[in-house]
Amino acid sequence: MTFPVVGMVGGGQLARMTHEAGIPLGIKFKLLSDTPQDSAAQVVGDVVIGDYRDLDTLRDFARGCDVITFDHEHVPTEHLRALEADGIPVRPGPDALVHAQDKGVMRAKLDEIGAPSPRHRIVTDPEDAVAFAAEAGGFPIILKTVRGGYDGKGVWFVRTPEDARDPFLAGVPVLAEEKVDFTRELAANIVRSPHGQAVAYPVVESRQVDGVCDTVIAPAPDLDGELAGQAQELALRIAKELGVVGHLAVELFETTDGRILVNELAMRPHNSGHWTQDGAITSQFANHVRAVLDLPLGDPRPRAPWTVMCNVLGGDYPDMYAAYLHCMARDPQLKIHMYGKDVKPGRKVGHVNTYGDDLDDVLERARHAAGYLRGTITE
Amino acid sequence: MTFPVVGMVGGGQLARMTHEAGIPLGIKFKLLSDTPQDSAAQVVGDVVIGDYRDLDTLRDFARGCDVITFDHEHVPTEHLRALEADGIPVRPGPDALVHAQDKGVMRAKLDEIGAPSPRHRIVTDPEDAVAFAAEAGGFPIILKTVRGGYDGKGVWFVRTPEDARDPFLAGVPVLAEEKVDFTRELAANIVRSPHGQAVAYPVVESRQVDGVCDTVIAPAPDLDGELAGQAQELALRIAKELGVVGHLAVELFETTDGRILVNELAMRPHNSGHWTQDGAITSQFANHVRAVLDLPLGDPRPRAPWTVMCNVLGGDYPDMYAAYLHCMARDPQLKIHMYGKDVKPGRKVGHVNTYGDDLDDVLERARHAAGYLRGTITE
Known part of the structure; x- marks a missing residue:
């Protein structure tokens, strides 16, 4: 058996869902997690508990891995360079990741390559x-x-x-x-591999509430086809120019005068791509794993005309499991994704996906389930 | 958090894929496995290594679980009764499971309820x-x-x-x-919950090679609609009469004179249901978990006109991972499911799923990938 070991730094929900997506590939998945209670640490077999900010810890962890990837962008750049010097592939690498770690560096680079920013x-x-x-x-x-x-x-x-x-x-x-005058926020998500293959997911609309992603609609409704193409090309170009490997989320403003401007970059699976778990042929998590292993990428096309993701935030009731009965009975097609986190008011503890032919219906089902799980809808 | 703990006895690929399907539900999954190298033990966080034939081991394991279910049918009936006497729900229970453990008991019961047998x-x-x-x-x-x-x-x-x-x-x-004169083998797969809800998957055709399942086609091509309905009703009736909880596979002969006869029963996720991972709205694994937890069941309907599953058997080359490059590049929609098992000639080490609108194309893609992974197809 020569199946590789993917080392994931960080034990959050992105690591949890990446592990889930990696199981079918037969790869080995090793986790560096702050605590055994972290979201991913609950469900992964091979877990090292340690602090990613400590270089010795990181090095010891990396020694058993064929490639290192990330649940978050917080690993110090110099640590990543040290791992690379040790001969461990780091994907995305430090030269790319710095653009997701430092918004100043990101804006300077986007200016340099002529990508539109506020x-x-x-x-x-x-x-x-x-x-x-x-x-x-x-x-x-x-x-x-x-x-x-x-x-x-x-x-x-x-x-x-x-x-x-x-x-x-x-x-x-x-x-x-x-402060940009924008009509809505979009996200152009792509995945790129070390050998330069890249796939682009449909551009989605992302709705925020209090600065936190609330709803994602795939594809973005009524988005001009040419603008959608521009957004995908922009994301692919950014990925190439910055040397991104793995999933790249390009969060965009659609301005009132019909342009797109880059808001943020994330170089890892991203909340705006969670819909792909149930709505795309290949999920962002599966494609992220394939990319960091330099395997050919999977088809990013949607499986349904509309897919909607709603985040589930913690509410006043800690027992979210009790709400499953109603949600599952009401909508047998509902897809619940919970992260194993303690419920605290306002904390992202999961998300739901719905899909179908009729956007209003798909939206209503996702919103109802997310609201019922949170406790803001009680019937 | 009141998310329940599902205890899975047996560390094979069915346990592995059940864990994968349970992750999104946020439940806790605890495994009793013979060795740390077993298929599921590689990917599950909470693993107890022990022998399920030893009652004390089983009892210790079950103490931390809200419900016990199974990767296989080999746990002695008297052990299951002991767990029930300890107050641990066992699903399916020993009175049902004995029909999947003992073919003599199974035939006698099928005769009693008027189900057609050879x-x-x-x-x-x-x-x-x-x-x-x-x-x-x-x-x-x-x-x-x-x-x-x-x-x-x-x-x-x-x-x-x-x-x-x-x-x-x-x-x-x-x-x-x-020896029945049959034209082909079918499988009617259903899932039933303790409160009596049941869902029926489309009846599939199962093709065997040397007594081992080779290909499953969902739905069974050219199956008479009335016979398909009879098969589903039969499976639902067997589940009810035998008190099955969880996934029930009813393997059937379609006879040359247009009848169906029960060949075998399996009370757990089953090879004839692996297609549901990528081809149905809710997979057999997700529905098995929902059933043993007495949650409302998910929609069993197909997501594509045709889904084909081909088992991947070990061939002469131990390095199956190397074959991913060709398989993934050739078919970006291909779904590979590997079990983390050492490759030995003839051993089931994984399966592939394909889906689409054209059965010939879907069949060709699945067969090619399974053959290439095995090493019997080299181009």
Whole structure:
């Protein structure tokens, strides 16, 4: 048996679902997890408990692996370079991953390759942020710490000069961006392999609530075909120029004047691709595994006219399992994906997928299930 | 968190794929496996290594579980009764499972409920087998040990009185059955829950090579609609009368004169249902988990006009992973399911699924991939 060992750094739900997708391939899956209670650590056979920020821990873990990939973007770049120097393939590699770790580096690179971004620049202090607002046509503006943010954390919607102070308190460089007039958010998800093969999933619409992804519709309804093609080409070009291996999510704004602008990049399976588990021929997780192993990629096309994903957030009732009875009985086609996490209000603890021919019906079913599991819908 | 713990006895590929299907439900999955190298033990987080034939081992294992289910039918009936006496739900229960463990008990029960079987009776010695042959219209006849057989083992195709000796050497009771004139083998697969809900999958055609399942076509091509309905009703009736909980496979002969006769029963996910992983809205594994937890069952309908499963047997080349390159590049829609087993000639080490609109194309793709992985097709 020469089946390879894929080493996954990070024990969150992305690692959990990547393991699930890797089981059919017969590969060996090894996990480096902070605690045995982490989402993925509950379901993976070969788990090392340790801190990915400690280079010795990371090196020991990597020694038994044929390739290393990630559940998150937080592994220090210098650690990744050390693993590469040890001869362990790291996918995506540090030179690519830095663009998902540092928003300043990301914006500079996108400018360099001519990819469309909101107006932006690094700002040095609150006064400089006010100066940027003047350059960008006035408040509101967006301030972001260049490292460490996700799901709305590390991002400030700044309406006044007073609002501009908080982002600088952490002592991390701050990126200022214009507040884009957008009609909706899209995501162009692609997967790229080391030998340069790439596949593009249909462009999806991503709806956020309070800065957290709430609903994803695949494909994005009423999206102009030419704009969809542009978005896919843009994602493929970014992946190639940045040397991405694995899944790349390019989060986009669709502007009121019909353009697309890059909002964020993520180089790992992404929430905007969870619909692929039940809605695409090959899921983002299966294709991520195939990519990091340099195997030919699977067909990314949809299996149904419409697929909808709704995230399940924790509500006031800790016993989400009790809600299964109603949800499963109401919709025998419903696909529940829970992460094994303790339910806390507002915490992402799972998602549901629905698919079918009629978008209104598919949306209603997903929303009902997500709301019922959370406890905001009770009938 | 009140997510339940499902205890799976047996570490084979059925347990492996049941774990895979259970991950999205957020349940906890605990495995009792003979060795850490067993197919499921490689990928499950919570594994107990022990011998299911030892009651103390079984009891210790079951103490941490909310329900016990099985990868195989070999757990002694008295052990299952002991677990039930300890208050652990066993699904399927011993009163049902005995019909899948003992072919003599199974035939007697099918006769009692009026389910159609080949002509049969228990025979006491080779001379009695010869007498049965005379009653059944002459040789050939089939002899089976009532316990312990699978995949052609424990089954003898008996052409002469001399052939009738071997089956009695093990000292196990022997069941004689007429050799049925059948055009093909079918399987009617259903899933039933403790509260009595049941779902029926489309009836499939199962093609055997050397007594081992080779190809499954879903749905069975050109099957008369009325006969398909009879087969589903028969499987549902058997499940109800025998008190089956979980997945029930009813393997059937379609006779040359247009009837169906029960060949075998299996009360667990079954090879004839592997197509459901990629071809049905809810897989047999997901529905088995839902059934043993008494959750509402998922939709069993197909997602494509045709789905074909081909088993992958070991060939002369131990490195099956190397064959992935060709198979995945040739057919980006191919679904490979490997079991993490060492490759030995003739051993079932995985299967592939294909689906689509055109049966000839779907069949060709599955056969090519299975043959290439085995090494019998090299281009």
